[in-house]
Amino acid sequence: MLVNGVWQENWQPVQNKDEKGRFIRQTSSFRNWITPDGSPGITGEGGFKAEAGRYHLYVAYICPWASRTLMARALKGLEDIISVSVVNPKLSEQGWQFGDFHGSDRDDLNGATYMHELYTQIAPDFTGRATVPVLWDKKNKTIVNNESADIVRMFNTVFADLKDTGPDLVPSELASEIDSLNAYIYSDLNNGVYQAGFASTQEAYEEAFEKVFNALDSLEERLADGRKFLFGDALTESDIRLFVTLIRFDVAYHGLFKCNRNMIREMPKLHAYMHRILAIEGIQRTVNIEHIKAGYYSIKALNPTGIVPVGPAL
Template sequence: MGLLVDGQWHDKWYDTKASDGKFVRSESQFRNAIKADGSSRFTPDSGRYHLYVSLACPWAHRTLIFRQLKQLTDHISVSVVSPDMLAHGWKFDDKQCQDDLFQSGFLHQIYTKADPHYSGRVTVPILWDKQLNTIVSNESADIIRMFNREFNGLTGNTLDFYPAALQSEIDEVNEQVYHKVNNGVYKAGFATTQEAYLEAFHSLFSQLDAIEERLSQQDYLVGDTLTEADWRLFTTLIRFDAVYVGHFKCNLYRIADKPHLQAYLERLYHMAGVKQTVDMYHIKRHYYFSHTMINPTQVVPQGPALPFL
């Protein structure tokens, strides 16, 4: 995971020395919005947008799920990067993993097409505008909200995963889950001091315990309504037992050991359109092969057995 500095690529990992061994995630820099009401230069037109994703990345996975559930697969095209992210970052390398728009070799070239002097991390997802030839957004939270609402007039799909009456509660749940679970596994896995690791570890499992208790009383994170909060948690849970338990040392217990979390995970996985967004080969290959500072041998484990997959 490198970065661009004034448009030039640098193979440089996160500087945890400056943060007492703690992993600090960079903020997304492209935060434009697609609007159906005409208030933005980005309008919800069929065929106009292209999504760059990694099948391994939980943040990008959110956008693929919303693309499926909101029936946008015929309207928004997709390119998938290779699971192997090494000296040049995310790359394209074969027929299944290629840049269908520009035939780029590396994802950082997409960033410099939008801004030749871009400085920052090169991350997925990216929502690209083919008409204006630029990046709309590289923030998954914003992209799923756009997919949720702004294309309804195009598709006729009125499923709403962020209903007005529940927005404050969804936002509250998202805030806790993001810091302690979604990003929490990375805080544990990328920590470079024992103290930083333990802080993230205990915060993570305290929150998972609270979610297990919540799911013992209701079907979803916000009562009995399926919302974006559930899909934001799902993409971490689906990777947890296969990757985060071992690779990121998040090993107090597995999701499979918690009956309500496991049932919830399986319920979401089996919803129509969701399982086809899950690629366990890409998930395991990326983490174990690419993070050589954690796994220098690059050996990818065969297990664990995940029967519901």
């Protein structure tokens, strides 16, 4: 991570922990919004008008938070107006690196070698982790936002004047229910699996393990009435959030994060639901299992040898 703009040698991918050994994720620092007319959004500064070709996403395919922005970009038909660079899946000694891994990119836009250079380029004394995703403004050469929840939400509406951006992922009549289900999926699943994987005490691990499988059981039950998606026939933001964890579960979280009561393939409703979403046009392009496996199993603190398991079969 960076401290006052300087990369720290003793950087660890394992983030902060509380007094019980529970993993704590850093909060995001850049919270500006693109808006149709460039006026300020919900948080941050104004000046980020919705324009085709102006914005760029920096992502890692391994990262569920980054992947949800890729999913929103695909579902909202924004692939031709928002460009993307993908970092190497393996965290280097200096965090995310651009490069040569199959399916990764060089940083043609800014010529950076490491993601942290983009943070210090715009905030020379930045302290914190140089996370993905980053939504970048090519015009002003700055970070618009590095919080995936904001990025997904803005993609849903702000480019609608430029082109038909398809179905609404947060219909107003469902907005508050979506927000509360999102919060539950985040705490008990998206971040819950990390809390299991990065727990530094048995108690913290078991607490997270229970939370994760209770959530999976309750979502399996929710889908038991035959609904296609979490809120019925139409896919919403909550489905994006659930999908990114489901698709990583059997190949990474079951093994590396010790979330091993069962696999998603053993939960018939969730398994079918995951494949239903994977089959939607554009979604397959946001999923790279090779990156996911290589990336998670390169986390030295959890897997010192770096050996990537051969299974499970996909």
